[in-house]
Amino acid sequence: MANLVMFAAARHAAGRGHDDVSGTTLGAVLDHAVARYGDAFADVLSFSRIWVNGEQADSHDVAVTRDDEIAILPPISGG
């Protein structure tokens, strides 16, 4: 289980900005999120960056717990 936070196009595709998603690895959580939110979310995920607790995730094998935040960051557009 991990706390999934989603922004911009990812939030639109999922229909919500955050969710608790089951899984003990990053990859498992993302797989469950795709199963829950569908193809539109999978499409956004394909061009988004993934952070775990504010750091770029190097591998989908990284272990996560309910205390971890997984953030889905589509391309940014600040300024």
Add this chain to the structure above:
Amino acid sequence: MTTLDSAPVRARPRDSRLPDTSGCATGDDWIGLSPDPLDLGTATRWASIASCGAVVAFEGIVREHSHDGDGVTAIDYEVHSRYAVNRMAQIAAAARRQWPELGRIAVWHRTGLVPLTESSVVIAVSAPHRISAFDAARFCIDLVKQCVPVWKHEHRGVDAQPMLDGADITDVTAAARAWLAREQAR
């Protein structure tokens, strides 16, 4: 985390009206997010100190057109606030490493709905001389656009759509290295 109101009292003009803002003012860096209008004059006055002969202030404002066409009436700025302030502080720190002579650095970003012509971002940098003030201000705004988790949602009438033509978010160290390499290649 403190608020913008916690800027050193001696550094604030008496008549300044500061927005209710999350962020931090630590010594010579003033980093903040605000749902309220950003005042470029406040940033410029705060950055003006006796040891610096140059202040460069940049203000990004909401305009009526974008890559997706005309008719923009406002932009809603979505922010991952848990990390945005930290990223902005990292950018100021990277600027200081590159230009140790810098005086003060303000990096502010607006959040929420911003109407046409209002500021979405403010950068103010002071330095003893103009060249490093100009370079550092440009460095800061360029890295804000590459490293800070912020997303625009353009409003056209009643529609609001996330912009999809942004940049992949980059860590500050890598973006700073690339920025300096580009400058050296010019």
